[in-house]
Amino acid sequence: MNKKEFGQFMGFNLLRMCFFIVLLTLAVISFDIISKGIKAINWEFISTMPRNGMTEGGVLPAIIGTIMVTVITAILAVPLGMGCAIYINEYANNSKITRLIRMSIRNLSGVPSIVYGLFGVVLFVQFMHLGTCILSSGLTLGLMTLPWTITASEEALKSVPNSYRYGSLALGASKWQSIRTNVLPYAIPGMLTGTILGLARAAGETAPILFTGAAFYLPFLPKSLFSQFMALPYHLYIMSTQHHSISKVRPLAYGTALVLIALVFLINFFAIILRYHLRKRRME
Amino acid sequence: MDIKIRADKFNFFYNETMALKNISMNIFKNTVVGIIGPSGCGKSTFLRSINRMNDVIFGARHEGDILIDGENIYDKDIDVVGIRRRIGMVFQKSNPFPKSIFDNVAYGLKINGIKDRSYIAQKVEKSLQDAALWNEVKDRLSKSAFDLSGGQQQRLCIARALAVEPEVLLMDEPASALDPTATLKIEELIHELKSKYSIIIVTHNMQQAARISDYTAFFMMGELLEYDITSKVFTKPSKKITEDYITGRFG
Amino acid sequence: MINYAINNLVLPKKINFINSRITDKVSHFLFFLNGMIVIGVLVGIFILLVFSAIPAFKEIKILEFLFGLEWNPTSYVEEKFGIVPMLVSTFMVTLGSLCIAVPIGIGTAAYLSDVANGRTREFVKPIVEMLAAIPSVVIGFLGIVLVGPFIAKIFNVPNGLNAVNGSILLAVMALPTIISISEDALISVPKAYEQASLALGATKWQTVIQVKVPAALSGIIAACMLGMGRAIGETMTVLMATGCAPAMPKSFLGPVSTLTSTIAIELGEVAYNTKHYYALFAIGLVLFFITFLINLVSEIVLHKYEQVHR
Numbered sequence: 001m002n003k004k005e006f007g008q009f010m011g012f013n014l015l016r017m018c019f020f021i022v023l024l025t026l027a028v029i030s031f032d033i034i035s036k037g038i039k040a041i042n043w044e045f046i047s048t049m050p051r052n053g054m055t056e057g058g059v060l061p062a063i064i065g066t067i068m069v070t071v072i073t074a075i076l077a078v079p080l081g082m083g084c085a086i087y088i089n090e091y092a093n094n095s096k097i098t099r100l101i102r103m104s105i106r107n108l109s110g111v112p113s114i115v116y117g118l119f120g121v122v123l124f125v126q127f128m129h130l131g132t133c134i135l136s137s138g139l140t141l142g143l144m145t146l147p148w149t150i151t152a153s154e155e156a157l158k159s160v161p162n163s164y165r166y167g168s169l170a171l172g173a174s175k176w177q178s179i180r181t182n183v184l185p186y187a188i189p190g191m192l193t194g195t196i197l198g199l200a201r202a203a204g205e206t207a208p209i210l211f212t213g214a215a216f217y218l219p220f221l222p223k224s225l226f227s228q229f230m231a232l233p234y235h236l237y238i239m240s241t242q243h244h245s246i247s248k249v250r251p252l253a254y255g256t257a258l259v260l261i262a263l264v265f266l267i268n269f270f271a272i273i274l275r276y277h278l279r280k281r282r283m284e
Numbered sequence: 285m286d287i288k289i290r291a292d293k294f295n296f297f298y299n300e301t302m303a304l305k306n307i308s309m310n311i312f313k314n315t316v317v318g319i320i321g322p323s324g325c326g327k328s329t330f331l332r333s334i335n336r337m338n339d340v341i342f343g344a345r346h347e348g349d350i351l352i353d354g355e356n357i358y359d360k361d362i363d364v365v366g367i368r369r370r371i372g373m374v375f376q377k378s379n380p381f382p383k384s385i386f387d388n389v390a391y392g393l394k395i396n397g398i399k400d401r402s403y404i405a406q407k408v409e410k411s412l413q414d415a416a417l418w419n420e421v422k423d424r425l426s427k428s429a430f431d432l433s434g435g436q437q438q439r440l441c442i443a444r445a446l447a448v449e450p451e452v453l454l455m456d457e458p459a460s461a462l463d464p465t466a467t468l469k470i471e472e473l474i475h476e477l478k479s480k481y482s483i484i485i486v487t488h489n490m491q492q493a494a495r496i497s498d499y500t501a502f503f504m505m506g507e508l509l510e511y512d513i514t515s516k517v518f519t520k521p522s523k524k525i526t527e528d529y530i531t532g533r534f535g
Numbered sequence: 536m537i538n539y540a541i542n543n544l545v546l547p548k549k550i551n552f553i554n555s556r557i558t559d560k561v562s563h564f565l566f567f568l569n570g571m572i573v574i575g576v577l578v579g580i581f582i583l584l585v586f587s588a589i590p591a592f593k594e595i596k597i598l599e600f601l602f603g604l605e606w607n608p609t610s611y612v613e614e615k616f617g618i619v620p621m622l623v624s625t626f627m628v629t630l631g632s633l634c635i636a637v638p639i640g641i642g643t644a645a646y647l648s649d650v651a652n653g654r655t656r657e658f659v660k661p662i663v664e665m666l667a668a669i670p671s672v673v674i675g676f677l678g679i680v681l682v683g684p685f686i687a688k689i690f691n692v693p694n695g696l697n698a699v700n701g702s703i704l705l706a707v708m709a710l711p712t713i714i715s716i717s718e719d720a721l722i723s724v725p726k727a728y729e730q731a732s733l734a735l736g737a738t739k740w741q742t743v744i745q746v747k748v749p750a751a752l753s754g755i756i757a758a759c760m761l762g763m764g765r766a767i768g769e770t771m772t773v774l775m776a777t778g779c780a781p782a783m784p785k786s787f788l789g790p791v792s793t794l795t796s797t798i799a800i801e802l803g804e805v806a807y808n809t810k811h812y813y814a815l816f817a818i819g820l821v822l823f824f825i826t827f828l829i830n831l832v833s834e835i836v837l838h839k840y841e842q843v844h845r
Contacts, residue, residue, distance in 0.1 A: 008740035012650050018642025019651070019659075022714070025707055026666050032681055033673070083569035091566055093342045101570045103834075104577040110761075110830040111580065111823060112768025114795045118802070118819040122583045126807070143576055150573070163379035167441075170337060171392035171448055172369025176562040181395060182381060197668075204670025207770035207795070211802050233672040233771075240676045241775055250680070257673050264668055363556065 037258025040251045046259060049219040050230075054239065055249055057219075059256055064221055065134070065214075065229035066263065070203045072138020072225070073145055077202075078195050080142075081149025085191070088150075089157040090179050109147035113207040116144040120212040135225045137213035145202045152194020156187045189278035196271035200264045206233040216242075232260040285312040288452060288482040289334060294348035296326075296333055296506075298341065303329045305506045307348075311452075311499075316474060316483045318497030318514065320490060322529070326506040327486045328376075331454050334484065335371040336364050352452070369396060372450030372481075376457045378437035380429035380444075385421050388429045388440055392448040407447055415443035416473050435466025442473065453477065455485040459492065471496050490530055494518050502526050584820045591616075591813035600817060606781045606797070608811040616814050618821065620783040624698070624791035627784060628773060629766045631702025632709055637759050639706070640713030641748070644755075647714070648721040649743050667711035671771040678704045678776030690788055696778035698787045704772040709762035716761065720754025721747055753836050760833035764826050770795040794822050 051057035092098035120140030168182040215228040222229045239253035289311040296304035319327045338344045389408040412418040417439045459467040500517040502510040510526045595616045603617015683695030732742040778790025
């Protein structure tokens with residue numbers, strides 16, 4: 001082996017090492033959470049209320065709370081995100097206003113989640129008098145998710161070939177007809193998948209719901225959209241930092257972490273299955 | 285002969301680049317006009333100007349007029365959608381939609397507001413017959429259009445354009461991606477369609493232009509250099525440069 | 536039975552004319568409004584932050600806020616509203632995370648684009664995506680239960696909740712961004728560069744380091760800046776894993792409190808519409824500006840990169 005080859009050998013191994021560090025990180029994370037979390041999880045854990053100052057019982061209200069908030073998030077972010085993506089990909093030309101919209105999207109996706117939390121407190125909790133509740137949290141998360149759903153939807157629209165658009169326009173379709181009948185049907189699977197992936201991210205967020213509605217300990221299910229709620233990520237935060245007997249509830253915290261990750265991955269998985277089915281249906 | 289389409293001192297720009305310079309020409313009813321010229325000469329741009337498909341390109345701008353039956357298609361109050369229905373277009377690369385063969389042809393009818401199923405079914409059959417495709421696909425109308433061969437796909441696109449009853453048919457190198465047999469079929473088809481439509485076809489294939497067109501227009505650098513009866517353009521061109529191009533000295 | 540005279544024009548020339556034109560105009564307008572909402576949200580966030588921060592500066596001097604060395608808003612003796620300790624803390628954990636994530640991220644990207652075979656790449660892509668999908672609160676939790684005790688043992692400190700811990704966790708969170716964007720940048724380097732270098736007798740390794748990485752540099756820099764933006768704005772992990780002491784940080788092994796974690800901790804305890812409350816919004820405004828600037832710079836870098844490669 002000459003000097004050059006030796007250099008290459010060492011260099012490639014250095015790169016390989018970086019790669020293995022990344023793999024190792026994920027392996028350690030998954031192993032730790034799964035091996036310790038699985039012990040805490042049983043049917044009781046996911047189907048009952050927390051008891052005894054959260055030292056016993058399950059996380060049902062947190063699961064329900066997270067799901068309800070995510071639904072509100074979806075109701076705000078999915079139609080607005082898709083609509084905005086349609087505007088910038090189908091209608092907008094290269095004018096100043098379009099560039100301004102694109103710039104806004106990029107900047108919104110860079111705004112820290114805690115700043116969205118501050119915004120939610122002022123706008124939804126105080127100014128709109130919604131108070132701290134599921135609705136405030138969902139709307140705050142919805143705004144935060146908006147840039148992600150827009151970007152994902154735009155990618156899906158871009159993947160529809162222009163020949164479909166031109167083909168239908170040349171047959172005398174109006175712009176909107178062309179989009180509705182010959183662009184959206186082929187873009188919707190991708191748009192849905194992308195937006196659901198965004199929602200999965202939103203479901204795991206904590207900072208925006210800290211002050212807009214998430215509650216410490218509520219051993220009952222939320223009564224309406226205007227009630228406070230427990231959420232899995234917030235519950236995990238509480239169980240690992242704020243609880244009065246942290247070491248005692250550590251197994252429950254692991255269980256909560258596993259349920260949260262499972263929920264997020266379940267949503268991801270659902271998105272992938274959905275895309276698969278919609279694609280298959282289209283091919284038939 | 286009746287003039288179907290008339291371009292009058294038509295200029296066209298992409299941003300600051302002038303793509304068409306002062307084009308004036310008359311296109312008659314029930315004739316085939318072949319447009320030839322080296323690549324980038326503006327022949328496709330001119331074609332797309334006729335049904336305003338250039339509108340979808342940002343930074344596109346025009347001067348002068350193009351008239352269909354005496355009506356200015358660049359008039360402010362004109363219905364662009366209606367213009368595109370009256371002037372059908374077949375693209376260079378066949379672009380069937382990812383639908384069934386039937387739905388591809390029916391698409392134009394549906395977006396034009398026709399709901400009567402039996403009428404649509406008859407119209408689809410008629411259009412496929414006119415495009416000389418019916419016998420090949422009549423047993424598999426509900427199959428995906430992507431299952432067809434390249435030549436069949438292109439004839440499907442022609443059928444799709446015919447279904448909405450256009451008056452003029454624009455074809456942008458419709459056979460450039462096809463093999464000789466499929467090309468021949470398309471050429472025969474064009475010859476038959478001539479009795480009902482005015483056809484303008486852009487081609488880079490000189491023999492093809494000579495075979496199928498009644499009139500030939502020679503474009504170069506965005507200008508219309510020669511426009512006359514095909515036999516005259518190919519045997520006694522008025523300009524030296526046309527002759528050089530036709531005999532293959534450049535291009 | 537043929538009910539219609541098929542050969543005749545039955546489609547009226549101006550079918551749908553009015554209708555399609557109106558629906559076209561209306562739909563265009565609605566989608567335009569929809570697009571404007573995005574601008575509205577960004578401007579709205581900015582305006583609300585400014586208006587909520589302004590009352591703070593009626594009582595706190597701006598210079599004292601920006602350059603004050605002490606943050607003690609609840610003192611009975613003398614309240615202090617200086618954000619320098621938080622700026623330093625944020626800077627420390629961000630710098631630390633970049634020191635870890637940038638070399639590993641670029642190394643992994645280079646491995647995936649130039650060393651690994653196609654199968655490995657296909658297998659790794661979802662893994663990187665999975666890493667990105669883990670909620671930040673879970674990463675923070677692991678900081679407490681896994682990284683913390685580990686650091687405490689190695690450096691022999693009482694607890695492992697400090698800037699090093701935060702840096703490691705933020706590095707884990709920044710890695711997916713850095714890896715995927717750098718990999719894209721490396722892959723889009725024209726093949727001709729690589730072949731020219733190989734033809735001159737350079738090894739593949741020399742080509743990667745001396746030709747491909749420099750050619751993809753602006754893309755890689757943009758990736759790192761985006762990773763940095765995420766690290767600065769991240770709340771839950773630093774809140775949980777850095778110890779959160781508002782004093783000026785003394786070392787990487789001591790507790791720190793960043794801009795984000797200070798807001799997260801104190802907003803829950805403060806009464807609405809007090810000086811302290813407004814001051815927290817002022818911190819939010821500072822955060823907004825910092826991330827805005829980082830985005831702007833990375834956008835300029837990325838734009839330059841796109842121009843070079845076109």
